[in-house]
Amino acid sequence: MPISPSDTHDLAVIGAGPAGLAAAVTAADLGLTVALVDAAARPGGQFYRQPAPGLGAARPQALHHSWGAFARRAARLDVHRAAGRVRHVTEHHVWAVTRESAHWAVHAVTGPDGAQGRAEVAARKVLLATGAYERQLPFPGWTLPGVVGAGGAQAMLKAGLVMPGQRIVVAGSGPLLLAVAGSLAAAGASVPVVVEAGGYAGYARAPRTLAANPRKLVEGAAHAATLRRYGVRIRTHSAITAVHGTDRVEAVTLTRLDRDWRPVAGTGVRVPCDALAVGHGLVPQLDLATALGCATRRCPDGTAALVLDGRQRTTVDGVWAAGEAGGVGGAELAVVEGELAAYDLARRAPGGALLRRRDRLRRFAGAMAAAHAPRAGWSDWLGADTEVCRCEEVTAGRIRDAVDDLGARDTRTVKLLTRAGMGWCQGRVCGPAVAHLAGETEPAAGRRLLACPVTLGELARE
Structure with a gap:
């Protein structure tokens, strides 16, 4: 059935994490009608993932940074929803975005395999705030029960108030490891060591960027202080090269790496544990964008991200993006980019301070990606x-x-x-x-027709 102009929103925002939530409420503040479509029941994304109400968490904010700012944006969302300026479509996975004659159509489904319901949102403009997922580099034993993603371990704690084990080694590369280890230790787990395949000296190659982002230095110092308080050691230029156990993790082998991430013979040390939380950074989630034909660029850590102009516009007319889709940079940058995109969508000038903040944080994101980029020798594991x-x-x-x-x-x-x-x-x-x-030095961004599983019945209906 054709969609009437009265059913067409000014903007469809896909993803209600830090970037999408900021974009939606800012756009509504500026007078646009917004449809916010997200896979979760509540806004916040992975960063502000919250325990289910039935768990009775007394202080969910204890597991988060900048909770107050998030809570204020969530309250603004509630006000806009009540006033009819924002339609919040929850627990729906967007599987495709298509261009119709006079609008964009956002196709979404809900339930296991998308079989329990569907929604279609029409909008004149689209903003992609699809976030990222963990990059996993395989190693012997990584399929053993008890091995989880580093972000997955944090999600288990935030959403379910549970941990993958009691003695947990945290390993991989990237600043997420410090936050995960600190959260697990504060929640009562024993974290014997954080194993960083790279190091932190790479940040020193961008002194001006560091000086322009003092809050990042304070944040890093806070993580280090937390780890010291709980007696967590940090081993840089090292990796977990094997996991041992029968039915689940019993121990891991920690091995020293050379500058190219190749294991140094004779340096392996066995560390007893009952769980391993491992991840090597994040990969922008680009399925919807690449299906639309949005151009991508190569980031310093080898991942693909969207090509965006200074106004957060992609190379496809009518499509904007904010947050990790433009390159992994963290929640603070995602919020700023979401607000900037909303200003451009409303054809309003954002102000120089917001632009300078975006540029400063984006430069830090580049330095961070370069410091923790995987080196070619990891496949020797x-x-x-x-x-x-x-x-x-x-x-x-x-x-x-x-x-x-x-x-x-x-x-x-x-x-x-x-x-x-x-x-x-x-x-x-x-x-x-x-x-x-396979020897690809610059692998292309993945292109998939469907962004998530969908039934044949849904395809036939379309």
């Missing part, structure tokens, strides 16, 4: 029988055979020869590792 694609159980040996013996030179060819990336995650987890093993 892998044995021939190490699973790289967990969905299809494709090992590193099979991928190397496809490259060395069958001539595969990119992820697509490896996928055709081995099925790596054909499983449920569609290469979101294994994609970076497969690209590296």
Whole structure:
């Protein structure tokens, strides 16, 4: 049935994390009608993930930074919803955005496999605030129960008030590790060590950027103080190169790395633990954007992000983006970019202070990405029988055979020869590792027709 002009919003915002929430309430403040579509029941995204009401959490803000600012934006959202300026579509996964004759159509579904309901939102403009997901680099034993993503461990704590174990090693690369280890330790877990594959000296290569972002230095010092208070050691230039156990994690091997992240022979140390929280940074979630044809750029950490102009516009007319989709930079930057995009959408000048703040934080994001970028030698951790694609159980040996013996030179060819990336995650987890093993120096951003699983019935209805 055709959508009438009265049903068409000025703006559809996809994602209600820090960037999407800031964009939605700022746009409504400036007089636009907004549809805010999100997969969660409440706003906040992964950063402000909250315990379910039934858990009776007395102080959920204790697990978060800048809770007051988030609470004020959430209250503004409630006011705009009550006034009819914002339509908040919760617990719906957006699987596609299409261009109709006079508007954009946002297609979303809810329930397991998208089978319990659907929603379609019409809007004149679209803002993508789709966030990011964790980058995982495989290693022997990473499929053993008790190995979780670093962000996943934090999500378990924030949303479920539970932890993956009692003695938890935190490993990988990036500043998220410090926050995760501090949260787990404060919640009562024993965290014997934080294992950082890179280091923090890389930040010193951008002294002016550091000087312009003193709050980031204070935040880092606060994390370090928390870890000292709970007796958590930090090991830089090291990695977990093996996980040991039968039914679940019993111990890990911590190994020293050289400057290219290759394991240094004879430096392995066995660390007893019952869980491992591991992650190597974040990857911008670009499925909707690349399906629309938005151009991407290569970030210093090797991930792909959207090409955006100074007004947060993508290369597709009528589509804006804010937050991690433009390059991982944290919640503070996401909020600023969401507000800037809202000002441009409303055709209002944002003011120089907000622009300068965005530029300053974006420069810090670049320095952070460069400091924690994976080095090429990490694949030396892998044995021939190490699973790289967990969905299809494709090992590193099979991928190397496809490259060395069958001539595969990119992820697509490896996928055709081995099925790596054909499983449920569609290469979101294994994609970076497969690209590296295939020898791609600058792998292209993934392009998927559907951003999430959807039933054939829903496709037929469209």
